[in-house]
Amino acid sequence: MGSKQIAQETFDDAVQENITEFEMEPEEAVREAVQQFESQGVDLSNIVKAVRQPAAENGQRQKHQILLTLDALGTAVAGSNLAEVAEQLEAFSEQCRQQLAFRSLAGQQGAYPVVFSACQLASGDRATLLKAFSTLAALLDGQPDLLDPAGQDLLLRSLREAGEDAELSLALLRCLRQACLKHEHNRQDLVRGGVLPLLTGAILQHGHHPEVVRAAAAALRVMTFDDDIRVPFGHAHDHAKMIVLENDGLRVLIQAAKAFTGNSGVLSELCATLSRLSVRNEFCQEIVDLGGLNLMVSLLADCIDHPEVVRQVLSALRAVAGNDEVKDAIVGAGATDLIVLAISHHLGNPQICEQGCAALCMLALRKPENCHIIMEGGGALAALQAMKAHPREVAVQKQACMLIRNLVSRSRDFSQPILEMGAENLITEARAAHKDCDDVAKAALRDLGCKVELRELWTGQKGSLAQ
Template identity: 70%
Template sequence: MACRWITQETFDAVVQENMTEFEMDADEAVKEAIQQFESQGVDLTNIIKAVQKPCGENETASNHAILQLLGSLRKSVDSSSVSDMSKILVQFGDQCKQGLAHRYLAGQKSAYTVVLAAWKLCAGDREALLNALYAMSSLTEGQPDLLEASGQQLLMQTLQEQAGDAEMTLFTTRLTRHVCLKHEQNRQDLVKAGILPLLTGSIVTHGADADVVREACSALRIMIVDDDIRVPFGHAHDHAKMIVLENSGLKVLIEAAKVFTDNPSVLSELCATLSRLCVRNEFCQDVVDLGGLNFMVALLADCIDHQELVKQVLSAMRALAGNDDVKDAIANSGGTDLIVLAITRHLSSPQICDQGCAALAMLALRKPENCKVIMEGGGALAALQAMKVHPKDVNVQKQACMVIRNLVSRTRDFSQPILEMGAESLILQARSVHRDCDDVAKAALRDLGCKVELRELWTGQKGSLVR
């Protein structure tokens, strides 16, 4: 396993040595250097694996294209030449898009400070400002640590001042997403600065602009995840409550969805965001009261062949079914039959099988009436078929076992029909192949009436400690 790191300069020096000392051509020299370092356990993720570009006539050493552009950008910033700066910012952003290694090298050479200075100088020129936002967004993708206090202030200022400009909002929102992904502190700082109403407001203001709505939804979702492994606890739940309670997030998203009934990609983003916001019982009910459930049921029926949208609608229904009253509303609206149809129609998709089975499991939990509807609609058979098609997918196996367990836990009459479908062998196979399935698989087998060994791990009695 790679655990060592080198600098770009070290890699470049070895490539140059291969070319001069061993007379290799450029491609061969790079290939040889890669093999040499990887054999030593060096991680080359952040290394540009290419030969340096020759510099200009007045420069003595060669350099990578992104560093040459960074040098030119620094000169234009020093001279406050906005016209030159604007062109270079686009080229620099394009270079950053080449890959993380390019962005990392630029970041190591103080590119953030230079681009930030350019951003400030471009404030009065719309085209130049867009280019500065593009460059900063490209640079910070995968490098959210680069952002600091002055950058946060400038980001908030730009979002506020340019709120009426759709393209400017799009670029600034994308930058927000990049600097908040896997960075809890940036999220908390920007939320405290008031970014949430700006994000929901952008959906309202530019509700007919698919790109803005899509980007804003993505940014909102990043505000409500705990994906930064460096912090023990995030504020995802608090941020979700703020979006819903203080910024009418659910209503904003549901109203926006009505504009894009013929745009599955935007609807997918909206449904994905709705599902992430349903973190409390009352929020699930609010979605129903706002017409969101009826909209999603109709969406599932009308767009059943669009895989990504179906997956996100199923995810949203799964989240909504966390509320027992909403479980009944989904069943009464015909949602269970559509979920079964989605699984059978997209049986080859492990993601849809996973989300579909999870939704059925939630609907069946503590609801014997729903269990009857699911059984009559072929839900148990669909779950077992998903297990057959995706034996190596642990998520599908777990959720399908959960469906079976919930169907029979309070309605034992269903046990024999489900066993006749071949459930026992499939569940035993899932248990043997996937360690993570063991508990739910044993619970399903137990409630089906199958023989299963239930080992008592701890009796709760005191005893002596043997060292």
């Protein structure tokens, strides 16, 4: 995608020129304008690709539909007409959800203050308030910069006051999640404002409401992201520690999971959040002690046909296996056979193959006894089958190579059986196809006993370094 940007007005003028100068039909004019700008490397993701209404008789330019709806909403808010506000919120929210370009244009034209005012105006009317926060969540999707300190305070205060109102809590949780995706400053401000106990509290308060639990877990998980490229470093690790140590996050999530054993959507979200919290050795052990490992193994067995649950459970197992003692507990619980089964069952799914190989790779690391169990369970063969099924997926190739290396690095007896499965050709192909695989593939081939050309990356020549 191109990195150049243009204004909506520039695009609209190009479309209008195609219609008036070249007598194109509206749809053709839009297509031609899109091709013209994309050929110049322009990013049109934030541009509304539609024909603007022709100018009025007085020469005044007409607006795109979403801006007309925004004007109507602004008028209703200014007149404190709650019935009209509710109607326009619904229309505006629906248009915002259609595509990023619509809400981006609205955001540039002052939509946030209008929606914020609607939230304040509707404070005494629950039905309208629900629509207002739902609209705010839609507007913030992909543009969290819009949220200001007053908006942060409003969200925190409203969530505190929501109490047992599950629907209102859900709308607020969705706002918080959108506000924090790829926005480190919002995350830090909201954490300082006390959002973490509100999120764990929402899970406890609405423990039998699946959508609220799912949304709260998703919001907690976003607090542990380091996805904002505008800041040199974030507080992801600190936030994860605060969730666990100050808000008993592991217990809250594991207890919540036990109430939704039949809901794959909630379970996958809870597992994804648990894996983000496994940032310290003792946290991994605590997950086991709280029954989290048994829960994951049961989930893997019971939900083997649900790819999203399988992927998230594998990711969580990979994360907690960072603790060497937990590795033994995972193997002792019979998880290795289930991981191999998951890879084989979902061989066409590259994400599951990647996470499955990564989990086995962690279990094999520094553990020769575990390597024997993985080999006996068909782990090496499953990894090689994954490599064969996904030759273009660098992540799958990399994790499979690392698993093979871990299996043979302390157990040379496995080299011959793995080579007989066709490992050398597959690893050599991965090395040739993916530059990122070169180091791990070379290490795997070396430990398998294959001939590998070792090249000096840097050599000293007359007091300087030459590559």
